[in-house]
Amino acid sequence: MRRWTRRAFVGAGVGAAAAASAPFVLTRRAVAGSIVGASMETAHRLRARDFPPPSRRIEVPVAILGGGIAGLGAAWRLDRSGAGDFLLFELEDSAGGNARSGRNGVSAYPWGAHYVPVPNAESRAVLDLFRDLGVITGADGAGRPVYDERFLCFAPQERIFAEGEWEEGIFPRRGASREDLDQLRDFGQAMEEWRRKEVFRIPLDLSERDPEILALDRVSMEEFLRRNGWTSPRLRWYVEYGCRDDYGCVLSTTSAWAGLHYFASRRGPDPADGGTPVLTWPEGNGWIVARIAERLGSRLRCGWLVTRVAPGSDGVRVEVFDAARGDSVEVACRFAILALPRFVAAHVVEPWRASPPDWMPAFTYAPWMVANLTVDRVPAGRGFEPAWDNVIHGSESLGYVVATHQSLSTAPGPSVLTYYRPFTGPDPGEERRRMASRSWADWRDEILADLSRAHPDVASLVRTIDVMRWGHAMIRPAPGFIWGEGRRRAAEPLGALHFAHSDLSGLSLFEEALDRGVSAADSVLRRLR
């Protein structure tokens, strides 16, 4: 013991010397990493239309264009319904869209969407998919679905860093005033009331269409909070966190209807427990992507850019560019499902290329930066134990998610932290330019500075930081958009060409994307028969 003690003292002495000099000499080791990401160069060629004419021709009954959750959902539905003769074209070298994921020697990790809340009873497509994938293993006595425990997020789910310490949950109670807590309670009760009335549903097109409630869409969340006297800075931060988290918007740029949908639409199996349980995997929703992609086999074509889509009376002519071979292919199909966002569709759909549709400006998208940090161990920090979702009060980021949280291991070990940062400025184009101008070193410094507020030792734990920039990560549910004319008209099919993407819902949610894909597939199935 004595020898051990002395060694510990030397350690303390040396550690203290290092700590004392830290502000002057950065003793942290070099962090590796790079900016990785979406194939911006290839995609931007769409503007220049710089592609060779088709040199080959493929015929297929159905073509699915875009391999995000909407496209994969359509493919899954067609496959399950015995209409398996289709091809799915995806620009990136792997499918998934916002649900793409990565893997390194430590863990798999998400590059974007990382969980699905336990679905409501009306979310039929999600429930069907989860039964099919074995996420739902059966039903309990009351007929409610039973989930595989490995996929339900383990406790503790969330913690927040406020006033120098971590605490459980996501509302910063530490240092909150009486008034803050009273307003939080009022807000919570109001949301509970909305939830009980089942006004807000998923997919959102099933929601109650009472004009008084739909009118909330034309008001901002900011205005809605003010009307209700919810002025507490803590409560406003908490509500805005939700808007930033799901929509990439701030209070003033989020529709109140969308804001309420965030807080009042999820009627998990046991609302008495507080929050909704969520399903998650180390690679986030990339797990679902991989399960669907496995079934598609060679029908999933990655590295193909859709360059032209011409709907006709008896089918659709599609041109795709094979980035690997550098040539173009003409795909002739009876039906096509365009599972791409509007800002891409406007560049490829024949009638729209000539004259952009008038609804186009209503569709705006928030940019995001997502970083994956490989760490020697999950940083603990003062106070409550590390959770799955770790939020820093007052930060511009959304905090980080721990990829190894669903590990059954009890031993501490290396991990991957996925760090999320939405760019929420009023002008997304300006935000995209801001994001594009930053170097990897800028991101590294910004991320470490942000995290070190809660974890002073974080720089010494980080081995690599990889950064992905999402120029158009999420459709923005700006006031007036969700229940406006544009969204409805943009979703109408053009002959044999059907549309499926979460931007047609106005909310960038897994459930919306899947439902859009499944619904489009159902429409095609009806017409095929």
Next chain:
Amino acid sequence: MTLALYLTVFLIATCGLVYELAAAALASYLLGDTVTQFSTVIGVYLFAMGVGSYLSRFIERDLLGRFVRIELLVGLVGGSSVAALFVVFGRSGSVRAALYPLVGAVGILVGLEIPLLIRILKDRLELRDLVAHVLTFDYVGALAASLLFPLVLVPQLGLTASCFLFGCVNVAVGLWSIWLFRDFIRRPRRLALQGTAALAFLAAGFCLSGRLTTAVEGRIFGAEVIGAVSSPYQRIVVTRRDDDVRLYLNGHLQFSSEDEYRYHEALVHPGLAARPGARRALVLGGGDGLAVREILRHPNIESVTLVDLDPAVTGLFRDNEILSRLNGGSIRHPKVTVVNADAFHWVGEARDLFDFVVADFPDPSSYSVGKLYTTTFYRALARLLAPDGLAAVQATSPLSARQSYWCVVETIRAAGLRAVPYHAYVPSMDEWGFVLASRAPYERPERLPDGLRFLDEAGLRSIFEFPPDMRPLPVEPNRLDSQVLVRYYAGEWR
């Protein structure tokens, strides 16, 4: 004379910084959070030095005499400061209340030194040279201390002895000043006598510091520390007082050799003796080999697989003489295979079937250990049970952690297994609870192995009876997504 002056300044500066560093190092050792401890100790110390410097203006007469007395006092207080803090910590388990007053006192005394010295010497040297040289040697002394402290003092002497040594240096400076200025000081002899007494005290402290540290560390654990290892997973401390050997993991008592037989006999035999045909046994956790020792009492057992996360624990209990005597050399026994692996992973991947399983994990005091008490874990464990296999699960105390105990019972039932709760009294721990989990019904064994010290046939009847204060409470089963057990346990076990 000038050289002597500079040497004095150099030495007192060195001493001053050593006390400061020692207090900060001790605080971070005992309290953790190095940055905070060093910052606050240094801050309080520097501030106190400022207070001392201010107070120096109130010393008007007999500057030399006062200076000498301050030297003696700094030596005494600073030199014994770490030992004093150790003693306080050993007695009360907390050190903060004593730390800052002590650091403040030393700081005030040290802060008095330089202003007094400058005033003493102001008539002998030009002010310009005086200030320049005094401050130069002051800072050089600080540098010397900051290098000596981590490189020589702490590794060679330890913290307590280092402080006593520099206390001696401080007092020696005082004595030397008495001799140098013997003509200017009132009653130099009496001062010299006081100085010598202080020197003797500090020298004695220096010589005894090794024994003192052990005694105080012993008091922290209540016994002599005979082995201590820090593994990547935990801090392992083994203590002994007379014949009582105890194992602590992260400060939590795991067993006392005085009564561990009660715990391990109760853990193993009610289950294993009920399956006289059992051949293959599995022990999860329990790297001390004590449960294995009890299992090996059954001659029908052909193999025991011991799965423990920490090779440092199994290694210690295999190689340490005292500890391997305690488990009867069970870890080296030819029937025993040791696997150092994470229990949940191992159970998930194992393909063998076992007739008897022991799940002897630390109490569910954190979310990571709590995973080993969930429905998912017990379902995985059930896969490894032979059709009439039995698992014995340690399940915290049904008396002190009643909800936690019955939560484990409920969780095993929710995982689709039969659960038979029982308990035994283990004085060093508490009234302790166990659960037998199985698919086939359980019946009490007819007979027990020979040589048991706690369980007999009559005892075997009583352990299944729960008095009213330990009876079931309504609880939720422990699931990975709720981990209610960790919340129950945190609420009950303070």
